[in-house]
Amino acid sequence: MPFVPHTEKDIEKMLDVIGVDSIDQLFDEIPSHLRAKPLHKVPEGLSEMDMMRRLSERAQQDAGALCFIGAGAYEHHIPAAVWDITTRGEFMTAYTPYQAEASQGTLQLIYEYQSMMSALTGLPISNASLYDGASGLAEAVLMAIRGNRKSKSKRVLVAGSVHPLYRKTVESIVENQGISVDEVTFDSSLLNTPVSALADFEGQDYAALIIAQPNFFGTLEDVDALTDWGHAQGMLVIGVVNPTSLALLSAPGTWGETGADIAVGEGQPLGIPLASGGPYFGFICCTDKLVRQMPGRIIGRTIDTDGKPGFTLTLQAREQHIRRSKATSNICTNQGLAVTAATIYMSLLGYEGLSRVANASHAGAQQLKSQLAGVAGVTLASQASTFHEFILQLDKPAASVLASMAERDVLGGFNVSDYYPELNSAILVCVTEVKTQTDLDKYVQALGDALQDAEAA
Amino acid sequence: MPFVPHTEKDIEKMLDVIGVDSIDQLFDEIPSHLRAKPLHKVPEGLSEMDMMRRLSERAQQDAGALCFIGAGAYEHHIPAAVWDITTRGEFMTAYTPYQAEASQGTLQLIYEYQSMMSALTGLPISNASLYDGASGLAEAVLMAIRGNRKSKSKRVLVAGSVHPLYRKTVESIVENQGISVDEVTFDSSLLNTPVSALADFEGQDYAALIIAQPNFFGTLEDVDALTDWGHAQGMLVIGVVNPTSLALLSAPGTWGETGADIAVGEGQPLGIPLASGGPYFGFICCTDKLVRQMPGRIIGRTIDTDGKPGFTLTLQAREQHIRRSKATSNICTNQGLAVTAATIYMSLLGYEGLSRVANASHAGAQQLKSQLAGVAGVTLASQASTFHEFILQLDKPAASVLASMAERDVLGGFNVSDYYPELNSAILVCVTEVKTQTDLDKYVQALGDALQDAEAA
């Protein structure tokens, strides 16, 4: 009963006004044999104090390890100001800004967010967010299929170096519409996608080509060549990008001759905690041409009746609440609060700060790579350029090496062997700016020890 | 340089407008031989990320023990809402509400705080806070000396059962004005102050009598009899009280025939974390008669030029910024933010909630007492009623028993032997509503083990 404010007197008065004898009577339109029995399997309620004790114990259970896993979720320093402001009641407990006049805070913030994402990706249009990077990619695929006037196909082409969990998500979502997703194999010694790998698909009708920069292996793709190839084939080009990396790497809007058409990705690195995987947010940006295919909310700047600037939901005719079955997507609730945090994060860091974060992450990964060069039983899977992740090949089974590192409270990376058996025993390792030299040394030590354990076993 | 926003261009423009060549030139009125050299002993700055890492490690160092120490600072459940709201920028980063129109939030909140403290203590006047309970008691003494029209003495009488650290604080502060504080001995088998202990002071000229309820030992005093005795002697009566206990125990304003004159105490139990001892806040309430002797800020309700109710600093003629050397105290900055938290805490709990907290704390302590009855080498020092603390006498040296418990991560209590050698090896143990039965069992176990260790040693 903790949050129901009614006193006995209130209840009496209310029943009296309504003209019923009991609250139960208000449910008399429900067939009585359907009425729920006591929810026996739900435990009794706890006070906040007891709840906090339980949740603290559980948080404690999962805490304490040094984490080198990336694979789509990245540990970065989050300025204290970010969530202090994001969790102000006015941001956190408001709803979708349907009443624009009473929601200018959220509306202006999203406009600023759109501007920042547009600046980072080099594409003019951003929406107010999608659920996450993976489902965002599915929306991008649907957008491309609707928006590619040169192609009537219901097929898209995806680089095999795109995050495997993203590809799975895309399939779960788009296959309901009979869309098929064909895969381009990557070069297993470079761990990226040379244009030559696309030769087989030359001249075929695909609505879009999907590439990732950096790709799942942390490796850089030759995005210019790939983009130009896609465009030459009449495909739209969708770039899956890490927003932090965009302070270092070229913006999708500048790829190749004319730029990618859609950029999409996971916004989590921009000030969102790892937090078991969410809430994060998917960002999506596109060219002017595609704006009417954009799913989700878009905020526009306009003026009020006094001529004063203000912000409002715009192009709502794309959305389900207006267009129903003809909407560009069924998305309604998005990831507003995470967007709020990201907007504050980007405002604090600015381009200079973000590029320091990107460079430091890159430099840390390079440093770890070089330290690992000396460790027996470990090989760097590729010599190609990487951002802040890289694939290590181990001469012992990845699963047991990682388990053994975990016992030493070092989470050594993500086991990619299940997704890419062709890479044999391989793990994906990530370093960001939060890792100190001491942390890297601990990693090298733990990996060495774990490999020795495996030896002994 | 983290918080200086100046760009090179800004600096140039500013210097140009001012008409100087360098920032250094702005300091040309300072004799050059006085100018500071580089602050070599201050280390180089850290980024927020590096700072957080250091501070997290240090927090970790001190964390993890189960704490049964009270002795003036009490662990209670603090609703999450309390500090979420207290730390909103508008409360946290405002200053003293000198501009009333732009500070109605803080002003109304303090008015509500005053009302709540007044309700709890049963005395009509509260100020906006003093630094802490101990220094608050010193202010109460000064107030009583100024305000007691029947006495010209510069002496006050204090029960020996008042917190020893409070008594020390009072002495450090008031002895500068030549005020002397005489002590009443307590009954060492009851651990409180029977009226008979006051017989020696009968007929002497003291400005005030200070008693504590519960007293330092957690024991209850016969406050009615003591108050009446003090009044009969022409003394003002100052009650040092625990605010949580006031939901269970009689209010100072109702003690004896006419009530205590001043109630003072530590506000920390009302939603303030232990946090190494502060910021806490001292509360002080008094009778109408004494209002002009009150130190510190007081908020009054009034109306604006439209007749609308509003709040403002009042009776400022008592304060140093108006009255300078004739002020009732030198206090200026007080403990506003802690008061904000306490006000929200009391609003959430209400009287019913606070009395549940008080009762649960009391019942927990009673339970632990009864479990300890069976432990060899441990005696309950007194059979008198207690609130949520009590004195245990040990047959081994308290210091080594406590150290041994601490090694087991149980902080077993406060060693009172140093302050009260007459109690021999004695510790003050506290239980509040946060302790579960499992915690109590751990206590009993740890104490038993520690006593055995001491045996062995």
Next chain:
Amino acid sequence: MLIFEKSSEGRYAKAQAPQTKAAVSGIPDHLLRKEMAELPEASELQVVRHFTNLSRKNFAIDTQFYPLGSCTMKYNPRGAHRAASLPGHLSRHPLAPESHSQGYLSCVYELQDILKEVTGMAGVSLTPMAGAQGELAGVAMIKAYHEARGDTERQEIIVPEAAHGTNPATAVMCGFKVKEIPVLPDGDVDLDALKDVVGPQTAGIMMTNPSTCGVFERQIEEISKTVHDAGGLLYYDGANLNAILGKVRPGDMGFDVLHMNLHKTFATPHGGGGPGSGPVAVGERLLPFLPTPIVGKTKDDSSFRWLDENDLPNTIGRLSAFMGNAGIILRAYVYAVLLGRDGLHRVGEFSTLNANYMAKLMADAGFKLAYPERRATHEFIVTLNEQAKTLGVTAMDFAKRLLDYGYHAPTTYFPLLVPECFLIEPTETESIDELEGFVEAMIAIQKEAEENADLVTHAPYTQPVKRLDDVKAARELDVAYSSAS
């Protein structure tokens, strides 16, 4: 003023980035960014002040009564937020090994069980990230179910016209055709119309109960029988679950699959648009198709583990890279733990009590209820059609004027079938004082409308802006700042 307009070249929050800029090695020049991105350039204080002040331009539950129908704007317990923000919860990587995840997994597992119990279903997957994604999962399961049986003719999803826009949009996203059926004047579905459209081509029906008309669909058992007899399945849109929590369970009403909106019924914050969480629950028939991941136990019952496509080979797959909105799931779990069995029962009771009380007060004050003969559920509809016609004061005008009175407007113009409507949902966490205050404001506005319609049609006056030009917004699209423009 935009944060960009407060920018100055070279400013940023210097405490927040590495103190030196590390060198980049081994990246070919043509892959590097050439021009800086136009992000804000501001100091930490400027940023804190800017966004603090922006927040102050919002209405929110924490500041105002916010009776937005269909959205369940109830109190979001601060304790849930605190618990989910414990450092150990925030630092857990989504791909952390199970050895380092037992704390989190146990919470998910327990919530799955609680949701099964409150819905009366056989299985739950928490992964969908909002109601609409739950719908997608649910309808995809219906599709997978029919396909698994080789029943590939079922290409239609039936939707009552009162349904939320996400319902038809979802059906289409899953490759179905949508058949809308009308609602009767008493708020119940037109059963005859249903019987007309149902058939071997019917994959299923999507409905809410109580419906978006704010009334309980009394013919639910007959609808269920009709659709089931035709071989279709019943989808329950759980957006209105708050009304019946602890009173009647979708599973007992005959639904085969449903989503819940944890951000509504389980009180997680709406965050100015999101995030939400839209778990799906299913009856026995759809169990094999649940989306992954789900939390199960190890064989020896000693610990928790992830179930994935190896455990559920017929799963419709995954809907996000990781585990959906994990932190929202945690908050919903905390909410369930705080309320417990008794508290959950009372959610339905008191949300219904509040709505019926308000409806009665409104009716007594002369406002027209859309379904005056019916019990209100957790929400109810008022139509201001009369006011629009005779006074020229529309529901939108009332809505805007309410802002001046310090109340967030109810949902306007939804459901579409009721003209000039307000869908009013007070929720169980509001006190009688707020309910009465709102009704008094409506009465005052009615009076204003009668005496001085202009006053109302030009409202609001007390907000940061007056009414905005939506046409200009769409026509002269300005969706991103650029210093050049």
Next chain:
Amino acid sequence: MLIFEKSSEGRYAKAQAPQTKAAVSGIPDHLLRKEMAELPEASELQVVRHFTNLSRKNFAIDTQFYPLGSCTMKYNPRGAHRAASLPGHLSRHPLAPESHSQGYLSCVYELQDILKEVTGMAGVSLTPMAGAQGELAGVAMIKAYHEARGDTERQEIIVPEAAHGTNPATAVMCGFKVKEIPVLPDGDVDLDALKDVVGPQTAGIMMTNPSTCGVFERQIEEISKTVHDAGGLLYYDGANLNAILGKVRPGDMGFDVLHMNLHKTFATPHGGGGPGSGPVAVGERLLPFLPTPIVGKTKDDSSFRWLDENDLPNTIGRLSAFMGNAGIILRAYVYAVLLGRDGLHRVGEFSTLNANYMAKLMADAGFKLAYPERRATHEFIVTLNEQAKTLGVTAMDFAKRLLDYGYHAPTTYFPLLVPECFLIEPTETESIDELEGFVEAMIAIQKEAEENADLVTHAPYTQPVKRLDDVKAARELDVAYSSAS
């Protein structure tokens, strides 16, 4: 509306208290409370909403430029607050054994060292809980020092008339008589007057430098010599330390004892009136008298420990039950760590740059500076005496009107010796944009004052209330709500 006026019998935030009411045993009836205390009776949502909305009625650094002279309203880093709020810091009991306190003690120890270095003093005690308590500690040490030497004739403390009210109030609290001395028209102390009052009865002098006139006292060395020669000591009121941080050290100017306001110079939040922290620092002579506790090291240097009266037998004693405002000390430590050596140097530089820039802009716009021939320090004084005389628009009127322009007013009518004055302190964390915006507002108000004085004298118009009746407040004292009244 007061929270009490939203109360209803029996309401409270039920999640926040034990679910059952425990029985009380063994307490005699006459010691128990008989009537419940009239605390608010509200739901959790009501409380959250009430206080959230109250907060919105405040100006604060986080929302506005707040150039309150003498108060150093600079940005309060959120990181410091976060660090001090880590669970391990919040849960440490003040009387926890040293074995469980090394983390905290190390921070205190390091801050002591940093403060010694920036002030140029020999020893520091962090225990005073605000500036005024630091003054009390400092003056008590002066008293103890003279007494320890048997020099009991020294009963006077000299204070310049520009001094803050706490200075004379403190001297009296320590049992001294106060001798005020005048300030010259150029802002420096009247040295002749000082020489007149100084003598064998002089215990010491309390001053700030820069003074509250916003100028640097150029004769400081002569003052120091004069007072020292007479056997008195020099007390430095560190409220203005921000101006000279890293530029000149009180110890080098000849001061024997000082307090700092960490809530000013070290950027800890002012909290709507507090808490603060007012550490004292002393030269060699006063070392034995420092208030306890202080953090030292164990003999073998291996760990930190508390020093108390056993280590400092001549201490003036303790000033609080525990360790003063421990959490504020922690925040100040974090601030020092974030700024580091270079950052601390720049505090003085940029606070001074900002003040001089504003002073120049104001002077150029025709406002009258109180000390136009002098450099501004971190703050400066404008006198609006002319406006008051010719236009009937006082400094208070300008102050109130500034609120309408979105700026918190500077300190008004202090120091008392300058008529109709504004003491303006921008601090180093404000950007040039804010400084210019403020000056523009002043220019606009000046124009309003000339064209329509009434507009200004009736301001503010945009705040939750208009000007308040202070006389009524004092005369018809209403300082606590009661439902009976």
